[in-house]
Amino acid sequence: MHAVQPRAKLFYGWFVVAAAFVVTFIGFGSAYTFSSFVESLQRDFGASRGSVSLVFSFAGFLYFGLGVISGPLADRWGARRLAALGMALVGLGLLLASQAQTIIEVYAAYSIGIGAGVGVAYVPTLGAVQRWFVRRRGFASGLAVSGIGVGTLVMPPLATWLIASLGWRDAYLVLGILAALAGIGSSLLIADDPRRYGTGPDGDPLNAVSSAPVRHGVSIGDAVRTPRFAGLYAACLISAFGVFVPFVHLVPFAVDHQVTPALAVLLLGMIGVGSTAGRFFLGSIADRVGRDTFLTAMYAGMAASLAIWAVAGGFWSLTVFALLFGVFYGGWVAILPAVVTDHFGGRNVGGIIGILYTSVAFGTLLGPSAAGFAYDVSHSYFIPVAISAAANLVAAVIAVATTRTASPIASMA
Template identity: 30%
Template sequence: METSLTGVCSLPQTAMTPKTAGPPDGGWGWVVAASAFAVNGLSYGVLRSLGLALPDLAEHFDRSAQDTAWVSALALAVQQAASPVGSALSTRWGARPVVMVGGALTSLGFIFSAFAQSLLHLYLGLGLLAGSGWALAFAPTLGTLSRYFSRRRVLAVGLALTGNGASSLLLAPALQLLLDTFGWRGALLLLGAVTFHLTPCGALLRPLALPGDPSTPPRGPLAAFGLGLFKRRAFSVFALGTALIGGGYFIPYVHLAPHALDRGLGGYGAALVVAVAAVGDAGARLVCGWLADQGWVPLPRLLAVFGALTGLGLLAVGLVPAVGRDSWGGPLLAAAGAYGLSAGSYAPLVFGVLPGLVGIGGVVQATGLVMMLMSLGGLLGPPLSGFLRDETGDFTASFLVCSSFILSGSFIYMGLPRALPSCRPASPPPTPPPERGELLPVPKVVLPPGGPHSTMDTTC
């Protein structure tokens, strides 16, 4: 008889991606984590190091710190505000092509900016074009990673988010060298080549279908962008707190290096301050990811605690006194390291808490919405910081005001539920061993309507 168990179970499947019993918690998921690591480094890592070029841009175009701060602020704001677009497109077309297109757009933005004749060209190139590319790349990648993990989800997210710190550690001194050697135009041109690597990173995002996924793509803007998630009280509380924290969280991305220069350090001393913050940031993301997955402390409480510590770290950075140019800047290095540790601990918790708030089926859309919420602060925070610097002569007031935003958002997080429902798939009960002399039951074979050679799916 032609219909054996092996033959029936190995019949060709349909073109649809087969659904798994739950997140595999490994396997290809670690490749996705490596891709997300690179995407994070080529987006936020580049943005954080880009602050080193702002003084050169201000001098070349003879503009104020507030005006040049809009270059990084627009790139950050567009990247986050347009993230729901990336999430919506990935729910329709899949994350792989969306991220690959985003990598090409980011690279084109840097290449265009290398030939800028005014700040407006930089606003369009780095702010609009590169920011849009980052929006298409980051949220779909991180949302895809969350779908691949359950028990080790926060650890995997933390591992991916260390790309930010690792990239900053390498790019900060490298970018300063490029600025000294080739000028800001040559540096931006080379960054265009570097950021093009986002495209092969997107090619590694293999689709994964899970139980609970909708059978058809969402229709209409409300469903496509996931705006219905705001009807949930817990997500609304989370959204408000995250928007406030975004007002201060990204200030060091733009103004940590200029702040170090104002405090009397040289160019490489400022790069060292950025690098120290990056090392603390990267290490804390892994440690906090492992800690959160142990379940010893509820995720919402960890989120509030590390959010508050981030605000206090930013406060310490702003209060560090000025030093001489020959000083190695010990107090500022210590404050930057403390800020990096706390900010790095906060980052994986923001995305790790989402599956418990919205469910695994809505995590991609929720990731895009979180990025959009943080963009509200990311758009206003750096220009406000630059304005305060122009008015007061240094960044002390900037860091103090922006740290208050982070502390306020952390306080709002206290309104989240103490515990969130688990998204881990339930383990099936183990099959009892057969009694002595008893045979195991034979699996039931369900043949397709067209016979054993039909190309339709079968159930074993």
């Protein structure tokens, strides 16, 4: 008789990836539901559309800016606690919005509750995923952050349906309860160290990785003083000034070019479709071609797609731009945490990613508003869009130069 082979256990790292997917789905999906509530809020509170952009700018700054605090805290206290706290804040922000009596209270609940909630949960969750993988780090990271794209596609239509069925207050109430239950529940699956589950990264046996501790890596202070980090930070900062311009200005650009408002809104959905595809499928390609090379290609791809936007006019040419831009943007978001872990190790990855993401926070805060001021002066989007394309081309050049600097983690081997 043949001996019965024991069934191999499913590697727990994939549960961490699934949890991260839900956290990003709930967090960013809840954030992007705001557009579904604008009409109701305008009707009940007399809010202007111009004030809405301030909500997105402030919330976006918190998404990425708070990582400088939540990342190091997660390295010390564990990502599970920070992710659960962040999801609780998202749920609380939605619940408070349902009880608001003024538009200012809605903005405060949304910006501070959801913005801070995502800011507390996002970087710790991504940092946890990085520690569970080495060979397939790009693929795993891509799957984790694809929750952002899927949440952008699913949550706003769900909010619209709830508003039509229940009214905007009860819609916020239902979304708040769902966000808290699903977000906190999934956060409890997050774990930082595969060794506690009897395995090494990628599911390798412990005896095969005993000489490479999972949390091995450079300190935060040493990391931020390296040329490698300086190059990554500069590329992210310059790129981010242009990356978030489409999320604010693509719809008004399309309307200015005789695209109906209903079709113009669909263009944001096309960015979501492309972004989801980029996050799902490009991470595994990055693992094969090299994640540094892949990051450079994402900057170049965003530059090329933004150049298409600069000369586009009709709905179909803008659709091509939106899909292409979404793919490269999604690939950029997916691979960046993996590149950080490749070069600085896993010991302080949350804190290092958090500091790096302050560059993205400043880009989110300043880029779209600067584009708006440029439009006010020139009455055209050509200059801000062209500058956005040029910024990402410069970021690609910086990324190439950065690959020629020494990798800090390699010097420790």
